[in-house]
Amino acid sequence: MDAKYAFAQQIVKEAGAFLRQHLHDDLLIEEKTDFTDLVTHLDKQVQEELAQQIISRYPDDSIYGEESEQRSSLFQGKVWVIDPIDGTTNFIVQQTDFAVLLAYFEDGVGQFGIIYDVMQDKLYHGGGSFPVYENDHLLPSFVDKPFKAGLIGISAGLFAQENLGFRTIAEKSLGTRSYGSAGISFAHVLTGRLMAHFSNAFPWDYAAAAILGQSLGYSLIRPDGSQLAYEGRELVIFLPTVKIDEVKGVCESCNSL
Amino acid sequence: MDAKYAFAQQIVKEAGAFLRQHLHDDLLIEEKTDFTDLVTHLDKQVQEELAQQIISRYPDDSIYGEESEQRSSLFQGKVWVIDPIDGTTNFIVQQTDFAVLLAYFEDGVGQFGIIYDVMQDKLYHGGGSFPVYENDHLLPSFVDKPFKAGLIGISAGLFAQENLGFRTIAEKSLGTRSYGSAGISFAHVLTGRLMAHFSNAFPWDYAAAAILGQSLGYSLIRPDGSQLAYEGRELVIFLPTVKIDEVKGVCESCNSL
Numbered sequence: 244m245d246a247k248y249a250f251a252q253q254i255v256k257e258a259g260a261f262l263r264q265h266l267h268d269d270l271l272i273e274e275k276t277d278f279t280d281l282v283t284h285l286d287k288q289v290q291e292e293l294a295q296q297i298i299s300r301y302p303d304d305s306i307y308g309e310e311s312e313q314r315s316s317l318f319q320g321k322v323w324v325i326d327p328i329d330g331t332t333n334f335i336v337q338q339t340d341f342a343v344l345l346a347y348f349e350d351g352v353g354q355f356g357i358i359y360d361v362m363q364d365k366l367y368h369g370g371g372s373f374p375v376y377e378n379d380h381l382l383p384s385f386v387d388k389p390f391k392a393g394l395i396g397i398s399a400g401l402f403a404q405e406n407l408g409f410r411t412i413a414e415k416s417l418g419t420r421s422y423g424s425a426g427i428s429f430a431h432v433l434t435g436r437l438m439a440h441f442s443n444a445f446p447w448d449y450a451a452a453a454i455l456g457q458s459l460g461y462s463l464i465r466p467d468g469s470q471l472a473y474e475g476r477e478l479v480i481f482l483p484t485v486k487i488d489e490v491k492g493v494c495e496s497c498n499s500l
Numbered sequence: 501m502d503a504k505y506a507f508a509q510q511i512v513k514e515a516g517a518f519l520r521q522h523l524h525d526d527l528l529i530e531e532k533t534d535f536t537d538l539v540t541h542l543d544k545q546v547q548e549e550l551a552q553q554i555i556s557r558y559p560d561d562s563i564y565g566e567e568s569e570q571r572s573s574l575f576q577g578k579v580w581v582i583d584p585i586d587g588t589t590n591f592i593v594q595q596t597d598f599a600v601l602l603a604y605f606e607d608g609v610g611q612f613g614i615i616y617d618v619m620q621d622k623l624y625h626g627g628g629s630f631p632v633y634e635n636d637h638l639l640p641s642f643v644d645k646p647f648k649a650g651l652i653g654i655s656a657g658l659f660a661q662e663n664l665g666f667r668t669i670a671e672k673s674l675g676t677r678s679y680g681s682a683g684i685s686f687a688h689v690l691t692g693r694l695m696a697h698f699s700n701a702f703p704w705d706y707a708a709a710a711i712l713g714q715s716l717g718y719s720l721i722r723p724d725g726s727q728l729a730y731e732g733r734e735l736v737i738f739l740p741t742v743k744i745d746e747v748k749g750v751c752e753s754c755n756s757l
Contacts, residue, residue, distance in 0.1 A: 278674075279674050332651070336649075336650060336651055336692075337651070337688075391535055392593075394593055394594070394680070398656075399654060399655075399656045399659035399670065399678065400659075402657075402660055403667075417535075417536050417538075418536055418589060419678060420678050420679065421676060423675060436593065436596070
């Protein structure tokens with residue numbers, strides 16, 4: 244697993260370097276579900292490049308990618324989950340606050356996760372049997388503190404939905420922040436910049452964070468506290484494991500969502 | 501004016517360097533209006549240091565500071581508007597995304613403004629008769645594009661207030677972002693990372709941005725399009741001047757706020 248983990252870090256960093264070089268290219272931009280859901284030719288190119296490198300080296304493994312046409316089950320065999328550019332809108336408009344995300348599973352068990360904040364050149368990596376690092380700095384486990392000593396990552400849209408309990412949690416905190424990249428926001432939870440992050444996300448958005456958080460005392464769950472389906476889009480919360488009961492209580496109305 | 505402008509840049513950069521050195525100090529934190537409205541001993545110390553340096557060198561000038569007990573009128577004489585740490589909560593929790601803000605007025609006319617993004621080491625400076633720079637990179641004027649090609653800076657709280665027109669504008673855009681520092685968000689408007697920023701702000705939060713934006717085609721206004729009072733807390737929008745009519749139309753309900 245060590246060689247595979249080193250290989251994964253290397254290809255993600257190379258993908259980030261490629262994106263930095265092409266930051267000011269003319270982009271071919273397409274709409275996916277609506278005018279705010281964008282994909283560029285670079286999302287597709289990076290996805291293909293990562294998948295091709297993985298399959299060349301590990302021909303029996305399979306790929307579950309944001310920009311893939313076909314996706315394997317995450318629960319069978321050796322599966323690489325790829326989000327080539329998490330925060331595509333930021334990539335297009337801001338040229339910052341976007342990430343390359345990679346997670347590796349064997350029969351549904353996360354072995355390692357990688358979140359690469361490309362413009363800050365910060366590689367969050369580890370999970371499974373590996374310690375969790377920001378670059379070469381070991382990340383500490385969560386030390387308990389109340390919500391009122393932290394900040395909550397949440398989009399304005401999710402905050403404004405009265406039927407979710409999310410707003411109640413956010414209002415117990417020092418305030419909310421919204422960065423436009425789930426991967427980067429989850430990384431901010433790992434470093435304490437955010438105490439928790441609420442998102443409406445796909446498996447490729449949250450798989451790496453879920454694996455990275457485990458040994459540091461963070462959980463990626465549904466609002467009612469149950470396990471994620473790892474299929475389609477779901478409301479998810481990434482938070483300190485010791486806070487699950489507090490959030491579950493507030494979010495009981497979310498159970499039926 | 502050149503010497504004053506150079507002096508202003510120097511003391512702001514020194515204040516930023518001081519804050520970087522004291523980033524991990526034990527902070528004395530006090531609540532102002534409620535548990536989310538915080539001030540540290542470093543806000544006060546930086547405010548005093550800046551004020552003392554200004555008055556030593558320019559004894560006839562006066563100070564209008566966030567942490568001042570007495571504030572001069574902004575419309576009479578030579579007035580320095582200081583926010584020693586804009587984004588105090590970020591400073592406390594995140595150790596990033598905070599700014600030192602300075603604006604200089606003569607009889608109510610802005611002569612120059614400075615926003616210093618301390619951790620990114622980016623000094624936005626200029627306005628009045630000075631060109632506007634990010635460090636030594638000249639910033640371009642706004643080039644017209646529709647809201648749907650940009651991002652809107654707004655807090656979740658302001659977005660969720662149905663009686664404001666802000667949500668309507670935000671929903672015409674690619675999405676919203678919230679960084680927890682008005683000064684840094686206004687700077688993001690100047691660089692195009694945000695198309696506009698909506699805030700409930702005090703003069704020390706927005707004075708520098710208002711001066712910086714003028715020659716680049718940006719305006720700092722009330723939601724109904726009228727001029728700011730530069731007194732107390734007000735709902736403000738920093739946006740491309742060519743977009744004022746579009747926002748005014750949506751925000752007619754804001755007139756009576």
